[in-house]
Amino acid sequence: MTPLLEIKDLHAGIEGREILQGVTLTVYAGEVHAIMGPNGSGKSTLASVLAGRAEYEVKSGTVLFNGQELLELAPEDRARQGLFMAFQYPVEIPGVSTANFLKTAVNEVRKSRGQQPLEPAPFLARMREKMKLVEMDASFLSRSLNEGFSGGEKKRNEIFQMAMLEPVLSVMDETDSGLDIDALRIVAEGVNTLRSKENAFVVITHYQRLLNYIVPDHVHVLMNGRIVMSGDKDLALELENRGYDWIRTDTVEA
Amino acid sequence: MATDKPILDEVVLNEYKYGFTSDIEQDLLPKGLSEDVVRFISERKEEPSWMLEWRLKAYRHWLTMREPKWANVHYPAIDFQDIIYWASPTKKPSLASLDEVDPELLATFAKLGIPLEEQKLLAGVAVDVVFDSVSVKTTFQDKLAEVGIIFCPMSEAVRNHPDLVRKYIGSVVPTTDNYYAALNSAVFSDGSFVYIPKGVRCPMELSTYFRINARNTGQFERTLIIADEGSYVSYLEGCTAPQRDEHQLHAAVVELVAHENAEIKYSTVQNWYPGDKQGRGGIYNFVTKRGICEGRNSKISWTQVETGSAITWKYPSVILKGDNSVGEFYSVAVTNHMQQADTGTKMYHLGKNTRSRIVSKGISAGKSQNSYRGLVKVGRNASNARNHSQCDSLLLGDKCGAHTFPYLEIAHPGAVIEHEATTSKIGEDILFYCQQRGIGMEEAVALIVNGYVREVINQLPMEFAVEAQKLLAISLEGSVG
Numbered sequence: 048m049t050p051l052l053e054i055k056d057l058h059a060g061i062e063g064r065e066i067l068q069g070v071t072l073t074v075y076a077g078e079v080h081a082i083m084g085p086n087g088s089g090k091s092t093l094a095s096v097l098a099g100r101a102e103y104e105v106k107s108g109t110v111l112f113n114g115q116e117l118l119e120l121a122p123e124d125r126a127r128q129g130l131f132m133a134f135q136y137p138v139e140i141p142g143v144s145t146a147n148f149l150k151t152a153v154n155e156v157r158k159s160r161g162q163q164p165l166e167p168a169p170f171l172a173r174m175r176e177k178m179k180l181v182e183m184d185a186s187f188l189s190r191s192l193n194e195g196f197s198g199g200e201k202k203r204n205e206i207f208q209m210a211m212l213e214p215v216l217s218v219m220d221e222t223d224s225g226l227d228i229d230a231l232r233i234v235a236e237g238v239n240t241l242r243s244k245e246n247a248f249v250v251i252t253h254y255q256r257l258l259n260y261i262v263p264d265h266v267h268v269l270m271n272g273r274i275v276m277s278g279d280k281d282l283a284l285e286l287e288n289r290g291y292d293w294i295r296t297d298t299v300e301a
Numbered sequence: 302m303a304t305d306k307p308i309l310d311e312v313v314l315n316e317y318k319y320g321f322t323s324d325i326e327q328d329l330l331p332k333g334l335s336e337d338v339v340r341f342i343s344e345r346k347e348e349p350s351w352m353l354e355w356r357l358k359a360y361r362h363w364l365t366m367r368e369p370k371w372a373n374v375h376y377p378a379i380d381f382q383d384i385i386y387w388a389s390p391t392k393k394p395s396l397a398s399l400d401e402v403d404p405e406l407l408a409t410f411a412k413l414g415i416p417l418e419e420q421k422l423l424a425g426v427a428v429d430v431v432f433d434s435v436s437v438k439t440t441f442q443d444k445l446a447e448v449g450i451i452f453c454p455m456s457e458a459v460r461n462h463p464d465l466v467r468k469y470i471g472s473v474v475p476t477t478d479n480y481y482a483a484l485n486s487a488v489f490s491d492g493s494f495v496y497i498p499k500g501v502r503c504p505m506e507l508s509t510y511f512r513i514n515a516r517n518t519g520q521f522e523r524t525l526i527i528a529d530e531g532s533y534v535s536y537l538e539g540c541t542a543p544q545r546d547e548h549q550l551h552a553a554v555v556e557l558v559a560h561e562n563a564e565i566k567y568s569t570v571q572n573w574y575p576g577d578k579q580g581r582g583g584i585y586n587f588v589t590k591r592g593i594c595e596g597r598n599s600k601i602s603w604t605q606v607e608t609g610s611a612i613t614w615k616y617p618s619v620i621l622k623g624d625n626s627v628g629e630f631y632s633v634a635v636t637n638h639m640q641q642a643d644t645g646t647k648m649y650h651l652g653k654n655t656r657s658r659i660v661s662k663g664i665s666a667g668k669s670q671n672s673y674r675g676l677v678k679v680g681r682n683a684s685n686a687r688n689h690s691q692c693d694s695l696l697l698g699d700k701c702g703a704h705t706f707p708y709l710e711i712a713h714p715g716a717v718i719e720h721e722a723t724t725s726k727i728g729e730d731i732l733f734y735c736q737q738r739g740i741g742m743e744e745a746v747a748l749i750v751n752g753y754v755r756e757v758i759n760q761l762p763m764e765f766a767v768e769a770q771k772l773l774a775i776s777l778e779g780s781v782g
Contacts (some may be wrong), residue, residue, distance in 0.1 A: 098737050101729065122736035131737075138734045141725075142752030151748055152738035159739070191752070208738065 049114050051076045051216055051247045052097075057108035059096045065106060068272035076215070077244040081283060082251045082259055084269035085291045090251045091135065093269070094220040097249075099125055100134040104118045112216065114294040127159040131214030133205040135221040139193040146174060146188040147206065149211050156212065177210040181237040199230030206237040217241075223257040235260030255287035268294055330387040336360060338386050339487050345387065349463055359476035360484030366480045372643040373672040373704055374612050379550060386488045386684045401680065405776045441505070450503060452498040455523050458494035469527055473556035473591050473620070481552040482589040489523035489554070494675055497532040506762045522553040528563035530596065535566040537765060548736075551610075553588045561596025565695065566604070568761050569617075570769055572776075573609035578667075583611020583640070584647050589650075590617035594626030594652075602629040603646065604760040606769045608776045611640060616674065618647035621655035621683075622657075628657040631757040633769075635776050636669030636701070645675035645706075650686040650716070659690040662754050665701035666777060672704040679716040686716040694724040695753050697746070697777065747774035 052074040066089045074080050084090050096103050097110065099122035110117040117125060140148065151205050154164040165173075165242040175185050181203040197301075202222055208216055223231055238248065238261050250261055258266070258280065266282040267274045268291070276282070276294055286294075319335050330338060339360050343353040368379070382684035447724050451462060476486040485582040497503055517766050528534055538555075551573070557565050567590075576583025586609075592601035619628030631645035657677065665671040671694065679686045694703030727749055735745035751758070751770050758766050 096328040100733055100735075121741075122733060123739050123741045126737050134734065134737075138728075138731045140731060140749060140752060143748055144752075148738075148748070151744065152735075152740050155741065155744060156739040212738065242771075284702045294404075 048075060048168045050111070051113060052117075052249070053109075053111040055111075056108045057096070057110060058106040059092065059103055060106065061092070061103050066272050067096065069108070069273070070269070071273055074135055074216070074249060074266065075245050076247055078265065079242065079248045079250060079261060079263045081261075081263035081280075082249060082269050082274075083253070083255070083266060083283060083286055086253070087159075088269045089272040090269055091220055092272075093220050094132060094135075094249075097125075097218055098122060098130065105215060111197075115260070123155070124159070126212075126214075127156050129213075129215035131209050131212055131217045133209060133217060133219040133222050133290070135224060137193050137201045137205055139191070139196075141191050141194055143192050144189050145192050146171070148192045149174065149208060152208070153211060161202050170236060170270075176212065178207055180210050180240055181206045183207055198225040199227065199233075202226055202230065202234055203237070206241075208235050210237065210241055215246050216249070218251070220251050221253060222250075223252055223254065231257060232260060256284040258283045270294065326373050330385060332385050333382045334360075334384070334488070342387050342488055342490075343710065345646075346459070348456075348459055351463075351467060353460055355476065356472065356487050359483050360488075362477050363480065363483035363487055363661070366483055368480050369526040372614050372674070373706075374522075374614060374641040374643050376641075379585070381484075384550060384742075387490075400457055406428040412636065425609075426463045433628075445503065448501050448504065449498040450501060452495065452507060453494055455489070455525065456531045458525075462496070463496070465527065466494065466525070469525055469556065470523075473558060473593050473606055474554050474589050479589060481587045482554050485521045485523060485552045485554045485589070489521045491759065492523035492525075492553070494524070495526040495534060497526075497527045497528045497535065499602070500531040501529075502532065503534040506646075507620055519553055522551075524553070524555040525558075525559045526556070526565055526567070528560060528565045528599075530560045532671060533564045533566075535568070535762060537568045537570070537762060539570040541578050546753045549582075549585055551584055551588070551715045552585075553590075555588070555590040555617075556590030557590075557601055559594050559596065559599035559601050559626075559762045560590065562598045563596065564600040564602075565592060566602045567592070567617070567680075568765065569603075569605040569607070570761075570765060570772065571605065571607045571609050571613075572772060575609050575638065576611040578638050584609070585612045586610040588613065588615040590615065590626075591620065592618070593620040594623045594628060594655075596623040596626075597652075598625045599623050600627040600629075602627075602631070602760070604629075604631040604757065605633070605644075606754075606757070606761070606772070607632070607634040607642060607644060608772055610642075613640075613642040613644050615644045616647055618649070618676075619657065620649045620651065621657065621686075623652045623655075624652040625654045626652055627655070629760075630657075630659045631760045632661045633664070633701075633754045633757045633773070634662070634671055634673075635773060636666065636671045637776060638667040638669075640668060640669040642670070643672040643674055645673045647676040648678070648688060650677070650679040650683040650688070650713075652683060654685045655683055656687045657689075659688070659692070660756055661690075661692045662757055663692075663694045663703050664697070664750060664753070664777070665703050666697040668700045670702045670704070674706040674708075676708040676710065677718055678710040679713050679718070683713050684715050686713060686718075688718045690717070690718075690720045692720070693753070694722075695750070696724070696726045741775070750774065750777060 050073045054070055054072040057067050058065060058069040065249055070093060082090055096105060105118055150170060157164060174188060178185060183203055193204060222234060266278050266280060268276040305504055330341060339356050343356055370781050474482050476483055501769045526536060557567060559565050573584040573586060594601055601619045607613055617630060621628050634644050636642045646659055659675055661673045663671040663673055673692045675690060677688045692705050703724055707720055710720060732745050750773050758769055761769055
């Protein structure tokens, strides 16, 4: 089986600083991978490089997405081929309603696949349906995207967009940051509903808390730009109990 | 961030690719301005002597005036003796079919959704016999005449409706008002005249007609619209299609008069040639537009979408003289490359319970400069005056400028004046967010800009709102093909 995502010895950084120093990671369809690590270890850089943020520079290494060179694609083409990033800090777009934004996004993706734009009525019905996943009120559809939304509402909106765009690979960049326990549960339940044999998730988080709800198949520890340890969901619990220092010591000794 | 620039540059650095010129057979005067030129123009237009006297008075006053220098725009001195003030508009179609027209221009027309026959007119292509502007004009005029509406070229109005013209011309913008208004008064070529009789609601947008005929508008246009008691008219000036003109200086005057319970809605879409990336060759658009709410409960509403011209100098204003009268100004001004815009409005509250609303949305890209300049004046007797102003600026890139110059002159203690202003930037983070959802750069800019201007675009007549949205996207897109 071809992996959905295959990262090999990825070196990348920003403004001349190398942050990722040889990341290797393989993700198959149907899997959930958690990437954990202390602040500054390179977690968000990894997400940004995968999504294609222009200010990040790739020095070396390869990333295959569905067997295709991901790094050669423009950000919008990555998205059109099924890569989704749930942002740590979703932006606000004044004057552009959530519904209009999503309609544009979904139809641009459809266009790239040679499909016709969706009819407005069924599209609206589908949006209403998917909003229920994350307990969002339909009134959000007519509001400007994320404008005046609370932190929790913004994160729920990310998962709602994920549901609408039906990606094959979702990278969640610290989706749990700034969420209270109820919002965390809602977001996690939404993601769990979207999990299937055909898609995969890379969940980037600082804390183990989210992983109580979204149970990962694999947990990786990213430190100083490298994956220094991998395990199953129990590794996350161990990190919660012991922190990251013991790994630091271990890897230095090893 | 250094990496912002290439992407934004790409979006912003599109040239006005769809300009065009056509060979013109002209009956023209030599360059220069004098009393003789004014007399010549008046004579050629077969004007009555009072009209000539009015022009001459304006000309003599103009000689004593100086060019205004207060606007936040910069350009080389204009040599007023180097301008041709009379050229008879005998435009001959220079192209045999649309096949000969620049494909990029056609692509723009298609994007704007302009009907095929109109495309021909706009591109200077010979038009089918069944469809010429004369027949269209006749159809419209019959329909309008049924309800007593007068809608004709200004020069025709001077001859056929001298009493109305004489009563109102210069009553809102006097010949002595400002440098360019005085010049216009002396040498105006033509324009439109509209009179809506008492109690008549104009049965159509005065737009389609105008759009077809807009290509022949001159350098010094003069428009006068009178809405008599209890009447209503919606007038649309300009064209979303790109317009190029051999004249560099355009100095139009528009006067609106709204009597008791009357309403005038005046919408403008301006897309004159802005010059090349270095700012060479663009049109200077120095316009005086003013309306007076003469009667009680009258209303004047200006809506403008300005995307063209090298320099725009324009302040559509309302004199709120009648009690309970309402003035509105909704504006979108886009500047790109080296364009400069100094535009805004003036609201003069004179009557009691007068209200005004100002919504100005500036968009700057490239190395352009975009200024909002607005005056809200409340007179001594204007009890209970209300104004709300909202001035927003949107920046694309980091080489452009946005400026806001609000002026308030309040002589009545009971006035309630509110002013809100914001400046924002289409940041790389917003663009990236859109891209990450599958929306390409150009669609993203269009989406964001259209969201930003929604409040103003909603004021335009429906068909034009759609075109104006597309025009905004095109003005800021990296390519048109």
